[in-house]
Amino acid sequence: MADVNRNQIRNFGIISHIDAGKTTVSERILFYTGEIHKMGEVHDGMAVMDWMDQEQERGITITASATTCSWRDYTFNLIDTPGHIDFTIEVERSLRALDGAVAIFSAVEGVQPQSESVWRQADRYSVPRICLINKMDRIGADHRDVLIAMIEKLHAKPILLQLPIGHEDAFRGVVDLVNEKAILFDEEDFGKTLTEEDIPAELLEDVHQARERIIEAAADYDDSILNDFLEGEPISGERLMPALRQGVIGCHISPVFLGSALRNKGIQPLLDAICSLLPSPLDIPPADAMRLDNEQQEKIETDSKGPLCALAFKVLADEGRKLTYLRIYSGSLKPGDAVYNSRTLGEEKVARLFRMHSHKRERIDRAVAGDIVTATGLKNVLTGDTISLAETPLQLAGLEYPEPVVSLAVEPKTVDDRDKLPPALEKLQWEDPTFLVKEDPETGQTLLTGMGELHLEVVVQRLETDFGVGTITGRPQVVYRETLTKESGHHELFEREIDGKIHQGEAHIRIVPTPRRSGLQIEIPAEVLEQWPEENREALQLKLEAACQSGPVAGYPLTDMQLTLSKAPYDGNKTTDLGISAAINRAVSQALSSGKPTLLEPVMALELTAPADYTGRVMGSLQQKRGQVEGVTSRPGQDVVRATVPLLEMFGYMTELRSATKGQGSFTMEFSHFDQAPLETLQKFGFK
Numbered sequence: 304m305a306d307v308n309r310n311q312i313r314n315f316g317i318i319s320h321i322d323a324g325k326t327t328v329s330e331r332i333l334f335y336t337g338e339i340h341k342m343g344e345v346h347d348g349m350a351v352m353d354w355m356d357q358e359q360e361r362g363i364t365i366t367a368s369a370t371t372c373s374w375r376d377y378t379f380n381l382i383d384t385p386g387h388i389d390f391t392i393e394v395e396r397s398l399r400a401l402d403g404a405v406a407i408f409s410a411v412e413g414v415q416p417q418s419e420s421v422w423r424q425a426d427r428y429s430v431p432r433i434c435l436i437n438k439m440d441r442i443g444a445d446h447r448d449v450l451i452a453m454i455e456k457l458h459a460k461p462i463l464l465q466l467p468i469g470h471e472d473a474f475r476g477v478v479d480l481v482n483e484k485a486i487l488f489d490e491e492d493f494g495k496t497l498t499e500e501d502i503p504a505e506l507l508e509d510v511h512q513a514r515e516r517i518i519e520a521a522a523d524y525d526d527s528i529l530n531d532f533l534e535g536e537p538i539s540g541e542r543l544m545p546a547l548r549q550g551v552i553g554c555h556i557s558p559v560f561l562g563s564a565l566r567n568k569g570i571q572p573l574l575d576a577i578c579s580l581l582p583s584p585l586d587i588p589p590a591d592a593m594r595l596d597n598e599q600q601e602k603i604e605t606d607s608k609g610p611l612c613a614l615a616f617k618v619l620a621d622e623g624r625k626l627t628y629l630r631i632y633s634g635s636l637k638p639g640d641a642v643y644n645s646r647t648l649g650e651e652k653v654a655r656l657f658r659m660h661s662h663k664r665e666r667i668d669r670a671v672a673g674d675i676v677t678a679t680g681l682k683n684v685l686t687g688d689t690i691s692l693a694e695t696p697l698q699l700a701g702l703e704y705p706e707p708v709v710s711l712a713v714e715p716k717t718v719d720d721r722d723k724l725p726p727a728l729e730k731l732q733w734e735d736p737t738f739l740v741k742e743d744p745e746t747g748q749t750l751l752t753g754m755g756e757l758h759l760e761v762v763v764q765r766l767e768t769d770f771g772v773g774t775i776t777g778r779p780q781v782v783y784r785e786t787l788t789k790e791s792g793h794h795e796l797f798e799r800e801i802d803g804k805i806h807q808g809e810a811h812i813r814i815v816p817t818p819r820r821s822g823l824q825i826e827i828p829a830e831v832l833e834q835w836p837e838e839n840r841e842a843l844q845l846k847l848e849a850a851c852q853s854g855p856v857a858g859y860p861l862t863d864m865q866l867t868l869s870k871a872p873y874d875g876n877k878t879t880d881l882g883i884s885a886a887i888n889r890a891v892s893q894a895l896s897s898g899k900p901t902l903l904e905p906v907m908a909l910e911l912t913a914p915a916d917y918t919g920r921v922m923g924s925l926q927q928k929r930g931q932v933e934g935v936t937s938r939p940g941q942d943v944v945r946a947t948v949p950l951l952e953m954f955g956y957m958t959e960l961r962s963a964t965k966g967q968g969s970f971t972m973e974f975s976h977f978d979q980a981p982l983e984t985l986q987k988f989g990f991k
């Protein structure tokens with residue numbers, strides 16, 4: 304693609320709460336852009352974007368999938384992301400790679416907990432957004448309530464660009480407020496035919512008022528609009544859109560559209576809005592990257608002649624081989640190019656490049672700044688790695704990974720499965736940085752760690768379906784942390800002769816407990832570091848980090864403490880790598896043991912929705928689960944309870960809640976922090 308088209312690329316994602324209709328909308332987008340010729344429905348297990356067997360069986364999106372399509376003269380790289388919190392990493396990495404997003408809300412359920420959480424994620428990455436209020440056909444649909452909730456809960460500035468024509472079941476079109484016309488959708492031919500009409504007379508007054516609000520919003524970005532508005536001059540749609548676009552790109556406003564994806568209504572105007580309102584790769588501020596050879600920050604501009612800089616935002620095991628999704632920020636890439644990985648500090652070769660159409664690939668011979676493509680051949684690349692050139696090594700700011708807090712022991716079912724399990728687990732780990740595999744040192748069991756019960760359930764099913772590995776699993780377990788309750792320290796001098804060579808190392812360790820949620824801080828004072836040759840200094844830090852990976856009593860990683868290496872003299876003749884490693888490990892282990900260690904358990908932030916009649920009972924059961932209710936807000940017919948509850952108490956809670964509320968309650972939860980585990984748990988692990 305020539306550079307001249309960069310401003311006609313839209314790299315965007317679709318984000319929302321689970322079930323708001325992301326996949327249904329994506330499917331319509333593929334249909335109207337001519338990518339697919341038959342519409343697949345999520346509830347029939349036929350959606351193209353939900354191509355994994357698991358997704359089709361469960362009717363939910365698990366892995367973000369990317370697809371390229373064209374609308375008018377524009378190229379869309381669209382990423383459909385999952386809504387369930389267990390797959391939040393998919394949203395996180397997609398947001399990093401995208402330039403804009405379409406946020407979908409249900410016209411009935413409105414701003415749901417997970418919509419808040421993805422909105423905050425998008426805020427964090429300053430992703431410009433336009434919005435679709437979907438499900439306008441459903442009973443109880445009210446776009447005005449959604450707009451209010453967007454202001455109150457998301458602190459957003461929604462600008463409504465359409466008014467509905469017809470209510471609930473009779474929803475049949477929209478008034479385009481910018482261009483002052485009515486658009487009606489024909490349900491029969493999959494909504495392909497749009498009819499434009501004059502605005503119905505009974506809506507004219509509402510249209511006038513709503514259009515004034517749009518003009519006021521646009522006037523913030525264009526003084527000539529402000530002047531003409533004050534003079535009472537008419538303002539055309541062509542003038543409004545570029546002004547609104549500036550507001551969107553600056554993340555100040557979020558234009559809102561209306562539709563019913565399932566009934567094929569409202570999608571084409573949304574596609575037009577993606578072109579006219581969302582940014583192109585040229586519109587967004589350059590990415591910041593660190594030059595690894597001179598440690599200077601560099602601005603990376605969307606320029607195909609610039610140095611190569613790309614983010615591997617997703618890695619997929621595809622028929623046993625790695626397929627790497629790349630967002631190219633700068634420079635260009637061809638099959639056969641040698642690229643540099645800033646994490647492995649090594650070079651590897653791109654075999655082939657593809658543009659993705661859901662899970663099908665189209666081979667291409669070049670990709671340039673602004674593109675989202677996939678590559679094969681990059682054997683050592685993992686999610687989050689920066690790809691550049693060896694002569695201009697660059698490192699983009701990494702992704703933030705959430706804390707995996709649930710673990711599950713797995714055993715191979717048969718002897719045959721035993722051999723197949725480790726390589727299958729390795730491949731699943733390429734894909735998913737929130738999925739970890741560890742061996743329990745005591746039992747020798749393989750422990751899978753992930754974001755939640757559903758996450759691990761999907762992993763286990765994929766072992767079977769994608770890799771043909773049968774497993775037997777234990778019950779889900781909580782992943783704990785260890786910490787100290789009192790300050791402590793230790794001095795260790797290690798000296799030993801091995802094969803005629805003296806190995807020596809000396810370490811003074813001080814450990815101070817710090818408040819909950821403070822995490823682990825490791826400090827090596829400058830005067831200690833200065834004694835060490837420069838090339839060994841980083842290793843010192845890594846050794847300390849490694850020593851904190853396993854606590855003194857139960858073997859869980861350490862947190863909420865500050866560990867200082869207050870003395871570690873270096874003797875060029877005697878100090879060896881082995882010597883200092885042994886000294887550090889022993890000093891840390893001794894200091895931990897004498898610091899009165901204790902266990903911390905993961906606590907989840909929970910948002911629970913149930914009809915008001917059940918609120919009392921639900922709060923009672925949360926209290927029994929050692930939960931702390933933080934607040935209750937009332938919505939029409941429903942109460943929303945926010946609470947923090949230890950994860951240990953929450954396994955299987957969905958079934959319990961459903962039966963306590965006759966199927967009308969639901970909840971979402973995400974990790975909040977680690978807190979003191981109860982006495983019973985401490986005793987189980989042998990804490991004194």
Ligand SMILES: Nc1nc2c(ncn2[C@@H]2O[C@H](COP(=O)(O)OP(=O)(O)OP(=O)(O)O)[C@@H](O)[C@H]2O)c(=O)[nH]1
Pocket residue numbers: 319320321322323324325326327328344345346362363364365384385386387437438439440441562563564565566
């Ligand atoms: N009545 C009505 N139902 C809809 C509409 N859009 C989607 N649905 C239904 O709502 C359900 C959820 O839709 P999805 O498209 O899977 O939602 P999603 O946001 O992709 O869900 P996850 O992938 O699980 O996060 C499906 O049963 C759809 O058929 C709509 O406009 N009106």
